[in-house]
Amino acid sequence: MTALVIAEHDNRSVRAATLTAVTAASQCGGDVHVLVAGWNAADAAAAAARIAGVSKVLLADAPCLADGLAETVAEQVLAVASDYTHIFSSATAYGKNILPRVAAKLDVAQLSDIVKVDSADTFERPIYAGNIIATVKSSDAVKVITVRSTAFDAAPAQGGSAAVENVAAVADAGLSQFVSREVSKSDRPELTAAKIIVSGGRGVGSADNYTAVLAPLADRLGAALGASRAAVDAGFVPNDYQVGQTGKIVAPQLYIAVGISGAIQHLAGMKDSKVIVAINKDADAPIFSVADYGLLGDLNTAVPELVAMLG
Structure with missing residues (x-):
């Protein structure tokens, strides 16, 4: 059983999301x-x-692969796919653009946005905006999987000594x-x-107020x-900037939600944050139900006071 992780990179360094995909792959x-x-x-x-x-790195080096165009990278993955039981990528725009093409060509069902590996053929993933965790068992010969980066620890970027093997690059698709x-x-x-995120919602009122009220707090922290x-x-x-089901999924150590009501779509993107602080003048705002700390009040007064207290 061998897993292949598709590296997200800029031709010089590997992006952090790939490290979490390696962690998920190793758990198989x-x-x-x-x-x-x-x-x-x-x-x-x-x-x-x-x-x-990581025990081996495959390097496919060609001008047609320079910009990571999904059609050509997917063909490169397919060129080596027969050697692997699992193919992983991070559930970023890069991975979401490539792996569905790979799954379709392999005629298998993709397992998207997994948050846990139960075994080599069983995985957990959120559905219904994260309100339910589905356990999915795949009988496909090749498992094609995208990984939610916030659900796994990053593999150490140092300490490995894998061999680098050059493989033939595919032609431009x-x-x-x-x-x-x-x-x-x-x-x-x-x-x-x-590690710390300050987010603003409709309650901030305007673009100018977003900058004037939230930027000083973010700068201080x-x-x-x-x-x-x-x-x-x-x-x-x-x-x-968008955090949520149709935006970015985050899990910082501290998430400060300012003027955010707490719609399900938004909660799906940040509810795994370690500590959540909500600032809102509406006592019935759903955000308070997930917040570890809540401050009921006008954000235009509360946030500047918080910045002043932080020194």
Whole structure:
């Protein structure tokens, strides 16, 4: 029994979400291999080889793999898939774009967004916005699986000494073309990796107020900024701030929800946070039912007072 993890990388380093996929793969009980598909990606392959628990790294290096186009990367996965009983990726946009194509070509059912490995053929995953955990047993010869990163500890990035094996790169699938990439840059921590998150909802009132009230608190705590779907739909912040079922799934050490009512869609994305603090003027807001600490009051007064108390 051998599992293959599809590495998410930038051709130089491996992203943190891949480390949690390695942890999930290792819990199936066999060897874990990592596929690095890219261009001039030797550094990324070397980083993957240092991950604890990885026994082999496959490096497919070709210009057509440089930008991680899903159609071509999926063909690369299929080219080596016959050697594996399990194929894993993180449940990020990257993994969600590639593995459904792989599952379809292999004619197997994908196991999406798993949060626990019970055995080599049995896994747990959330359904109904996380209100129910389904236990799924797969009889497919190859299990194709995406992993919810917040549900597993990251494998140590150092300590491994896997061999790197070059594999033949597939030809360009010719179905898509890379045009451009716009990357948002911020001095704040990445939302899905942050230990502290300050999120705002519709109750914040406006984009200007979101910045004026929440940014000082986030700056003081060294936190990432997030938002509910209502705040994103209202145009307070860009959609990459969104936390929730249709946004990003987070599980920080501290989650501060400001002016967020606590709709099911939002709770599905943050209820695994270690400590949840809610600030809201509505005593009946559902967010208080999941909060470890609740502050009932006007956020425009409460948040600045909190910032002042933090010194």
